[in-house]
Amino acid sequence: MFRKLLTFDEAKALIQQTLQPKPLGTQEIPLLDAYNRVLSQDAISNLDIPPFNRSTVDGYAVKAEDTFGADENNPVKLKVCGFVAIGELPKITIQEGKAAEIVTGAPIPQGANAVVMVEDTNREGATLTIYSSATPNENVQKKGSDIKNGETILKAGRALGSREIGVLAAFGKAKVTVFLVPTAAVVSTGGEIIEPGKKLLPGKIYDINAYSLCTAVRECGGKPIYAGVVPDEKKQLRKELDKALASADILLTSGGVSVGPKDLIPQTVDSLGKPGVFISGIAVKPGKPATVALIGKKPVFSFPGHPTSALMIFHLLARPVIQVMAGKPAKDMPSVKAYAAGRMFSAKGRRTFVTVTLSMNEKSKHLVAEAVETGASGAITTLAKADGFLEIPENEQFVDAGEEVTVWLLKESL
Amino acid sequence: MFRKLLTFDEAKALIQQTLQPKPLGTQEIPLLDAYNRVLSQDAISNLDIPPFNRSTVDGYAVKAEDTFGADENNPVKLKVCGFVAIGELPKITIQEGKAAEIVTGAPIPQGANAVVMVEDTNREGATLTIYSSATPNENVQKKGSDIKNGETILKAGRALGSREIGVLAAFGKAKVTVFLVPTAAVVSTGGEIIEPGKKLLPGKIYDINAYSLCTAVRECGGKPIYAGVVPDEKKQLRKELDKALASADILLTSGGVSVGPKDLIPQTVDSLGKPGVFISGIAVKPGKPATVALIGKKPVFSFPGHPTSALMIFHLLARPVIQVMAGKPAKDMPSVKAYAAGRMFSAKGRRTFVTVTLSMNEKSKHLVAEAVETGASGAITTLAKADGFLEIPENEQFVDAGEEVTVWLLKESL
Numbered sequence: 001m002f003r004k005l006l007t008f009d010e011a012k013a014l015i016q017q018t019l020q021p022k023p024l025g026t027q028e029i030p031l032l033d034a035y036n037r038v039l040s041q042d043a044i045s046n047l048d049i050p051p052f053n054r055s056t057v058d059g060y061a062v063k064a065e066d067t068f069g070a071d072e073n074n075p076v077k078l079k080v081c082g083f084v085a086i087g088e089l090p091k092i093t094i095q096e097g098k099a100a101e102i103v104t105g106a107p108i109p110q111g112a113n114a115v116v117m118v119e120d121t122n123r124e125g126a127t128l129t130i131y132s133s134a135t136p137n138e139n140v141q142k143k144g145s146d147i148k149n150g151e152t153i154l155k156a157g158r159a160l161g162s163r164e165i166g167v168l169a170a171f172g173k174a175k176v177t178v179f180l181v182p183t184a185a186v187v188s189t190g191g192e193i194i195e196p197g198k199k200l201l202p203g204k205i206y207d208i209n210a211y212s213l214c215t216a217v218r219e220c221g222g223k224p225i226y227a228g229v230v231p232d233e234k235k236q237l238r239k240e241l242d243k244a245l246a247s248a249d250i251l252l253t254s255g256g257v258s259v260g261p262k263d264l265i266p267q268t269v270d271s272l273g274k275p276g277v278f279i280s281g282i283a284v285k286p287g288k289p290a291t292v293a294l295i296g297k298k299p300v301f302s303f304p305g306h307p308t309s310a311l312m313i314f315h316l317l318a319r320p321v322i323q324v325m326a327g328k329p330a331k332d333m334p335s336v337k338a339y340a341a342g343r344m345f346s347a348k349g350r351r352t353f354v355t356v357t358l359s360m361n362e363k364s365k366h367l368v369a370e371a372v373e374t375g376a377s378g379a380i381t382t383l384a385k386a387d388g389f390l391e392i393p394e395n396e397q398f399v400d401a402g403e404e405v406t407v408w409l410l411k412e413s414l
Numbered sequence: 415m416f417r418k419l420l421t422f423d424e425a426k427a428l429i430q431q432t433l434q435p436k437p438l439g440t441q442e443i444p445l446l447d448a449y450n451r452v453l454s455q456d457a458i459s460n461l462d463i464p465p466f467n468r469s470t471v472d473g474y475a476v477k478a479e480d481t482f483g484a485d486e487n488n489p490v491k492l493k494v495c496g497f498v499a500i501g502e503l504p505k506i507t508i509q510e511g512k513a514a515e516i517v518t519g520a521p522i523p524q525g526a527n528a529v530v531m532v533e534d535t536n537r538e539g540a541t542l543t544i545y546s547s548a549t550p551n552e553n554v555q556k557k558g559s560d561i562k563n564g565e566t567i568l569k570a571g572r573a574l575g576s577r578e579i580g581v582l583a584a585f586g587k588a589k590v591t592v593f594l595v596p597t598a599a600v601v602s603t604g605g606e607i608i609e610p611g612k613k614l615l616p617g618k619i620y621d622i623n624a625y626s627l628c629t630a631v632r633e634c635g636g637k638p639i640y641a642g643v644v645p646d647e648k649k650q651l652r653k654e655l656d657k658a659l660a661s662a663d664i665l666l667t668s669g670g671v672s673v674g675p676k677d678l679i680p681q682t683v684d685s686l687g688k689p690g691v692f693i694s695g696i697a698v699k700p701g702k703p704a705t706v707a708l709i710g711k712k713p714v715f716s717f718p719g720h721p722t723s724a725l726m727i728f729h730l731l732a733r734p735v736i737q738v739m740a741g742k743p744a745k746d747m748p749s750v751k752a753y754a755a756g757r758m759f760s761a762k763g764r765r766t767f768v769t770v771t772l773s774m775n776e777k778s779k780h781l782v783a784e785a786v787e788t789g790a791s792g793a794i795t796t797l798a799k800a801d802g803f804l805e806i807p808e809n810e811q812f813v814d815a816g817e818e819v820t821v822w823l824l825k826e827s828l
Contacts, residue, residue, distance in 0.1 A: 032638075141792060147795065161629060162626045163626065166623070167798045169625035174609075194586070196583045200461070203503045208583050215574075215580070262517070380463055410575075
């Protein structure tokens, strides 16, 4: 089992190389339920759109040639031979000298090749006076001019929002084939941890991580399977982790990764199957004991027990893997630029992530990032306050007050 | 019934004043299912956190007084009288001259008031040598120091993400009271429109708007009720709109708002109940015929039939109302700064919204906004291409090439 401390960049590269995440499969679902899902194959048009030549204005369908030379002083007179309604094929054919009333979106009748806008005409009974000459195809949207049969409409890998779902509907598709949503079983460990909803016993505290991590899984496009708090007794821990892993595509654990006698996670995860643990310790702060394994084809991420650290390491390491398994491009966390409120120090030789709160300096209209004192304020205050975190590289000692920094957001937007 | 064209700002103000949107009610749900829901009341702590004085390090619980003056040259020797495990109340009491082994997170035993880090000690059997003096409360996190019983943890109106759900879990709450999700029935009208999934008849086209608007409702925190395509025959239209409105908190329609003979929406919506239509026409382009009504206590928004226009007017007028009904602060659409690729003209006297695509200029690293030619390219191409839209005020003729513009995004992020 691996015990060397990797650098953060080595760890990220090794995760990519070892896990080689990819989408899990596809399924066909109703298009109306496909919000936030990811297209698994190129969507190809099976129609010409529009499916027929249609009028883009209210007016009169004519032979353009019949109107040539018409202007305010030399109007042309045509005979109205019918009305073309929207939503049905016109039964009339336009002969020389004739016109048909037509509304926006209605099919151009046979024989006609242009539409004169109603504003450029005057009608008295069946007599239409036209004050403007039309060119062929004027005010006509040609069949297939928007999209042609066989054209690619949307590329595989596109996440489906209101625009994409609207576009797919235009082709009459009430179903769509998308990538499967990866499931992640989420387990908390620790002898002092009690599940929310149960009675708090003396000496214990309520679990936070299974709840926050389940929600973080949703935030990046996965489906969480809450597996609660498992005891840190070796045999039972192994049994529960095995069960949780069997129930999902990914396993996420928190707690029990340090080097104390009760920190059974690395060895227990490693015992679940081959190839086993391949990262056990990363030169980062916080999150140094973070452990990553591959059991069969399933990734297992084990985070430290501190709630904000667990969430941070989740975002840094697990989020890109879950996104790719969901068929999405691995996208950076949302970030903002801000100015450091004070000097923030790094941990020697470790990539350091500093939890910060963001506030707007009303005078300068700049965002200001202030470090959250993790130690002093405690786990819950830190978690409630932390808007995000900034990064200090291994080879830098500190970020100085007033320096511009990138803050990675622990929420989708500010 | 109202037929005066309002300015865009007048329309927004009148919507606010007439609809007076507010949350619809509350419900208690499992905390694990509360992602993206909105807290309906302040969450108040019912616990001290931590619930007991706890050690923040691995080491030895001592009376600080016993270590005073200890350093490398003058170590102090204490007798180890036991071990304090995590997750249970210690049964031992620390007497003068005694110490107990303790792990991070374990409760401080009676009699002790500090913890000496294991790194500052040496142990041989029951004899502990301490090389550093401890001050009272050193390495001790006091009961209630993170959050006190009765303190406000999160304010009403807060949307629940991974951090918030984690914070609430810390108080043992497996359930949470949140605002109800407003439901919006979505109806398309138009004689030429066929529902996706049905056979395309000659002269018809597939509906886009009910699908894109249903998804847009989800995007801003509501729950859509797809009500499909309704015929534009007066009596049946009224019946179907009445039914759709009864099924939801909000009604959204598209198509049938212009002034043609088949544009029955304004009068039919107005006939559904009091106070009826209060906006019928806004000095904007596109979207001029947009119609807004209040029927009983339910808002009704009627958009034009053009898919991109319908979505744009939805975002501008309906989205803020749905957000507030969902208990969220009415938030602007996400936006980015970009530079206009070319001159874009406004429609005289109307607030003009120009659909644009965004691309990155690789040289300048600036986003460039290019107008999508709505007329030429057709409805689906426009919808697929449009990343967002920019605004030209009523009193300006154009936005010039190279001018910095704000682009409101038709998706959650770029």
